[in-house]
Amino acid sequence: MKKILLPALLAASLLAAAPASAQKKMTPGSSKASSTSYQLQPQLSTLGWIGKKVTGEHNGTMQFKDGAILVRGSQVVGGTFVVDMTSLKVDDLKEQEYNAKLVGHLRSEDFFSIDKNATSTFKITSVTPLKGDAKGNNATVKGDLTIKGITQPISFPAKTGVKNGVASATGVATIDRTKFDIKYGSKSFFESIGDKAIMDDFTLNFNVIAKN
Structure with missing residues (x-):
């Protein structure tokens, strides 16, 4: 019994005497535990889109449905965002007939198949510091974007911050868009489409706000 008890007491005394930093390293998931979840504020956040074609471009908006930003100290370190695809709007076409026609086409199987895929999601996998960006961005954000049930990694610069x-x-x-099986009008797949071609790339401009 003494042979078992003495080593156990010795191990306990060594652990108690170890520095706090050493004990922290021995705690699984301690880095994750220090992150705080800030709730996304859809009414304060904005999401715009721009799609270009040979003969021009169109722009509009969508709305965030839900989400959260993960914060560690004073840094954004992660997050998940859900977009309500049914909220998709076209802003540049003022005539109701043409506006409704384009919205209907974007909602169809040719593009986002919104009746079957009412939401899209983005999950941040990493946020790394970015210096010297001419547009004032201070971080490179990487994550997984899911559109039409297809998930692809993306990366982009952003300006992030935490205050009050x-x-x-x-x-x-x-x-x-072609990585999400949205190939309609793509010259990459339909070479003879000519001036009816729609560019493969579209942009999302965002401003997300979350509160503790």
């Missing part, structure tokens, strides 16, 4: 219980991220992400 509010976390924010602002930036522009360029998305290759």
Whole structure:
């Protein structure tokens, strides 16, 4: 019994005497535990889109449905965002007939298949510091974007910050739609389409606000 008890007491005394930093390293998941979740504020956040074609471009908006930004100290370190695809709007076409026609086409199987895929999601996998960006961005954000049930990795620069219980991220992400099986009008797949071609890339400009 003494042979078992003495080593156990010795191990306990060594652990108690170890520095706090050493004990922290022995705690699984301690880095994750220090992150705080800030709730996304859809009414304060904005999401715009721009799609270009040979003969011009169109722009509009969508709305965030839900989400959260993960904060560690004074830094944005992660987050998940859900976009309500049914909220898709076209802003540049003022005539109701043409506006409704384009919205209907974007909602169809040719593009986002919104009746079957009412939401899209983006989950941040990493946020790394960015210096010397001419547009004032201070971070490179990487994550997984899911559109039409297809998930692809994307990366883009952004300006992130945390102040007085509010976390924010602002930036522009360029998305290759063909990676999400949106090939309609793509010259990459239909070479003879000519001036009816729609560019593969579209942009999402965002400003997300979350509160503790």
